[in-house]
Amino acid sequence: MTPEIFTLALAGLLHVALMLLYVAMVGLTVPLRDSVGNRDQPLNITGKSARVKRTMNNSFEALILFAVAAICVMGLAKSTPQTETYALVFLLARIAYIPCYIFALGPFRTIMWAIGLGATTLMLIAAVI
Numbered sequence: 001m002t003p004e005i006f007t008l009a010l011a012g013l014l015h016v017a018l019m020l021l022y023v024a025m026v027g028l029t030v031p032l033r034d035s036v037g038n039r040d041q042p043l044n045i046t047g048k049s050a051r052v053k054r055t056m057n058n059s060f061e062a063l064i065l066f067a068v069a070a071i072c073v074m075g076l077a078k079s080t081p082q083t084e085t086y087a088l089v090f091l092l093a094r095i096a097y098i099p100c101y102i103f104a105l106g107p108f109r110t111i112m113w114a115i116g117l118g119a120t121t122l123m124l125i126a127a128v129i
Contacts, residue, residue, distance in 0.1 A: 002079040004123070007087035008070040014094060015063055018056050025049040048102055055101040058113070059094065066090055066120045072127035083126050089119040 029049045045053060066087075073083050093116035100109035 002070075002074045003084040004070040004073045004079055004087040007084075007091050008067055011063055011066060011091055011094060014091070015056075015059050018052070018059050018098060022049075022052045022056050025052045051102050051104065055098055058097075058101070062090075062094060062113075062116055062120070065117075066123075069120050069123035069127065073123055076127050078127050080126065083123050086119040086123045086126070090116050090123075093119065 026043065026045060026049055029045055029047075030043050070087065073079050093112045097109060097112040097116065099105070100112055
C-alpha cells in the first residue's frame with residue numbers, strides 16, 4: 001500500500017467521522033420521528049447542523065477527486081516523496097476545513113479548501129507526467 005492510498009483510507013475515516021457528527025447534530029435539532037422517517041420531505045435543519053451537512057457534502061466531493069489522484073499515483077507507480085507530501089497536505093487541509101466551516105470562519109474555510117484542491121491537483125499532475 002502506498003502512502004497516498006493509506007492517506008486515502010484516513011481521509012475516508014475522516015469522512016465517516018463527519019457523517020457521524022452530522023447524524024448527532026441532526027439528532028439534537030430535529031424531532032426523532034422526522035429524522036428516522038422516510039424523508040419524503042427534506043429535514044429542516046439550520047445553523048451549525050446545516051453547516052455540518054454542507055461540510056459533509058463538500059468533503060465527499062473532495063474525497064472523490066483525491067481518490068482519483070491517489071489511485072492514479074498508485075496504479076501508475078508514480079509515488080514519490082512529493083506525492084506523499086501532497087497527500088498529507090490534502091488530509092491536513094481537510095481536517096482544518098471542518099471546524100472552519102462549522103464555526104463560519106469564512107476566509108480560512110476558503111483557504112483550506114484551496115490548499116486541499118491544490119494538493120490534489122498537484123498529485124494528479126504528478127501521476128500523468
